[in-house]
Amino acid sequence: xxxxxxxxxxxxxxxxxxxxxxxxxxxxxxxxxxxxxxxxxxxxxxxxxxxxxxxxxxxxxxxxxxxxxxxxxxxxxxxxxxxxxxxxxxxxxxxxxxxxxxxxxxxxxxxxxxxxxxxxxxxxxxxxxxxxxxxxxxxxxxxxxxxxxxxxxxxxxxxxxxxxxxxxxxxxxxxxxxxxxxxxxxxxxxxxxxxxxxxxxxxxxxxxxxxxxxxxxxxxxxxxxxxxxx
Amino acid sequence: xxxxxxxxxxxxxxxxxxxxxxxxxxxxxxxxxxxxxxxxxxxxxxxxxxxxxxxxxxxxxxxxxxxxxxxxxxxxxxxxxxxxxxxxxxxxxxxxxxxxxxxxxxxxxxxxxxxxxxxxxxxxxxxxxxxxxxxxxxxxxxxxxxxxxxxxxxxxxxxxxxxxxxxxxxxxxxxxxxxxxxxxxxxxxxxxxxxxxxxxxxxxxxxxxxxxxxxxxxxxxxxxxxxxxxxxxxxxxxxxxxxxxxxxxxxxxxxxxxxxxxxxxxxxxxxxxxxxxxxxxxxxxxxxxxxxxxxxxxxxxxxxxxxxxxxxxxxxxxxxxxxxxxxxxxxxxxxxxxxxxxxxxxxxxxxxxxxxxxxxxxxxxxxxxxxxxxxxxxxx
Numbered sequence: 001x002x003x004x005x006x007x008x009x010x011x012x013x014x015x016x017x018x019x020x021x022x023x024x025x026x027x028x029x030x031x032x033x034x035x036x037x038x039x040x041x042x043x044x045x046x047x048x049x050x051x052x053x054x055x056x057x058x059x060x061x062x063x064x065x066x067x068x069x070x071x072x073x074x075x076x077x078x079x080x081x082x083x084x085x086x087x088x089x090x091x092x093x094x095x096x097x098x099x100x101x102x103x104x105x106x107x108x109x110x111x112x113x114x115x116x117x118x119x120x121x122x123x124x125x126x127x128x129x130x131x132x133x134x135x136x137x138x139x140x141x142x143x144x145x146x147x148x149x150x151x152x153x154x155x156x157x158x159x160x161x162x163x164x165x166x167x168x169x170x171x172x173x174x175x176x177x178x179x180x181x182x183x184x185x186x187x188x189x190x191x192x193x194x195x196x197x198x199x200x201x202x203x204x205x206x207x208x209x210x211x212x213x214x215x216x217x218x219x220x221x222x223x224x225x226x227x228x229x230x
Numbered sequence: 231x232x233x234x235x236x237x238x239x240x241x242x243x244x245x246x247x248x249x250x251x252x253x254x255x256x257x258x259x260x261x262x263x264x265x266x267x268x269x270x271x272x273x274x275x276x277x278x279x280x281x282x283x284x285x286x287x288x289x290x291x292x293x294x295x296x297x298x299x300x301x302x303x304x305x306x307x308x309x310x311x312x313x314x315x316x317x318x319x320x321x322x323x324x325x326x327x328x329x330x331x332x333x334x335x336x337x338x339x340x341x342x343x344x345x346x347x348x349x350x351x352x353x354x355x356x357x358x359x360x361x362x363x364x365x366x367x368x369x370x371x372x373x374x375x376x377x378x379x380x381x382x383x384x385x386x387x388x389x390x391x392x393x394x395x396x397x398x399x400x401x402x403x404x405x406x407x408x409x410x411x412x413x414x415x416x417x418x419x420x421x422x423x424x425x426x427x428x429x430x431x432x433x434x435x436x437x438x439x440x441x442x443x444x445x446x447x448x449x450x451x452x453x454x455x456x457x458x459x460x461x462x463x464x465x466x467x468x469x470x471x472x473x474x475x476x477x478x479x480x481x482x483x484x485x486x487x488x489x490x491x492x493x494x495x496x497x498x499x500x501x502x503x504x505x506x507x508x509x510x511x512x513x514x515x516x517x518x519x520x521x522x523x524x525x526x527x528x529x530x531x532x533x534x535x536x537x538x539x540x541x542x543x544x545x546x547x548x549x550x551x552x553x554x555x556x557x558x559x560x561x562x563x564x565x566x567x568x569x570x571x572x573x574x575x576x577x578x579x580x581x582x583x584x585x586x587x588x589x590x591x592x593x594x595x596x597x598x599x600x601x602x603x604x605x606x607x608x609x610x
Binding site: 041046067071089093097102203 | 312344345347349353354355356361377379390392393396418420422423445447449450453494497550551552553580581583609610
């Protein structure tokens with residue numbers, strides 16, 4: 001009986017699919033935050049970056065404030081484009097979307113795009129405790145970075161705990177763990193993201209967010225290529 | 231007098247809007263960059279350009295540069311003001327009388343609702359999509375051997391209107407030497423994976439029409455830019471061997487274009503290639519005449535490419551964490567047979583960067599056989 005209850009059918013999961021994925025999208029959606037990203041090898045920080053992050057729908061703009069060599073660098077992305085502004089030459093260059101994000105374990109797409117509902121469907125839902133569930137997700141099409149994912153969710157705060165990303169051949173590519181949930185405008189969200197590239201050895205990338213806001217007052221023009229040039 | 235009213239109003243607006251800065255010290259941003267470069271050159275003793283080193287070129291050289299950068303940003307209601315100053319204090323070969331100071335950028339910018347931007351002052355012009363060459367940028371061309379150099383800006387008065395999928399800019403570039411000015415219009419469009427620009431420049435009776443295109447894929451980018459213009463800054467050798475001055479070549483139409491790609495081969499390997507065509511440069515028969523008349527025709531000299539066709543390729547192998555990279559760059563002119571092979575190693579830590587590069591020249595139009603350079607930059 002317990003097994004029957006904890007392992008819901010594919011049909012039942014699909015029925016609830018908009019509910020979970022929509023809530024998770026809402027949980028992770030913030031329009032402003034400051035972040036410190038640290039890249040570790042064997043628990044030692046080898047690179048760090050500090051940035052301000054602004055979002056409006058699919059558009060994300062990041063402005064780097066540290067380290068000194070990266071100060072003034074800006075990144076802008078939307079669904080299909082990624083640009084970087086280099087203050088040294090005052091030039092904007094277009095970047096391939098799958099390039100690693102500033103030498104971290106995350107790709108540009110990992111950080112720039114979070115759209116569970118749009119990109120994935122729930123194949124299976126498994127209860128892992130009173131308030132923990134595991135969702136098996138399948139990409140809707142091949143344009144999505146990871147073919148499938150296993151997402152562990154805390155249903156009490158409706159926040160993700162862990163996300164395992166798999167390739168088409170079911171090889172584990174990356175693991176993302178989420179920590180220290182904080183309440184932002186009445187909705188919980190994790191403030192620490194730890195990304196591990198399973199294909200590399202002994203490395204992790206830690207993103208610590210602070211000053212989180214669900215809304216910013218920036219107009220849509222702030223998220224344009226023209227605006228990051230200035 | 232009228233010419234001074236608009237810039238004065240913009241400058242006054244910027245100053246007026248920044249008076250509140252005293253209460254907002256976090257809006258003041260400053261940075262110092264110190265760059266020290268030492269180089270060694272093995273001169274080409276058989277160079278037709280510099281026989282018996284009559285130019286008295288040195289084999290050892292150094293350049294120290296200090297860039298103080300200060301910017302003020304302030305937002306009051308929906309109006310944002312920015313004042314930026316970037317200087318360059320430099321010294322060659324540690325000689326006392328070779329110290330100089332240049333204001334690289336000094337400008338005020340006023341923006342309203344992030345839609346209307348007014349800029350007045352000396353500011354870098356960021357036209358063009360090419361990584362190495364930018365024909366659309368008719369003012370300053372970067373050094374192809376070090377594209378990351380901080381270039382000096384251009385005096386301009388600029389108004390830009392931001393659209394949701396592009397921008398429309400109008401420029402006036404005053405020219406103090408001729409007491410005249412250039413006018414330019416530029417429209418940029420950003421669409422689904424594609425960016426495009428159309429620019430038009432007018433100066434006296436001369437015009438330049440330019441276009442930029444770039445496409446961004448998941449693992450590569452493709453880009454191109456080109457101009458059609460009826461003026462040139464290049465000299466030419468006539469078939470009778472006489473030197474033709476740029477002013478005597480104006481009035482004819484010239485095409486200059488660049489096409490390039492940047493490809494991620496895997497997480498560590500990155501490939502970039504670029505091809506440039508310049509209609510105002512030398513043909514193979516003109517090159518033959520040029521070669522015979524050296525060193526008299528030094529005015530035409532270009533260490534990378536003298537003919538209409540130039541190629542560039544670069545393969546970069548980098549550390550997964552952006553700490554170091556090894557780069558092999560090649561410049562080749564298939565008509566003049568100018569070839570430069572340049573390996574570059576870069577090591578980056580949070581506040582400083584070390585670059586060690588070499589340039590190996592293999593052609594009949596070089597001043598040196600080999601150059602090497604160590605550059606250390608520190609940001610604080």
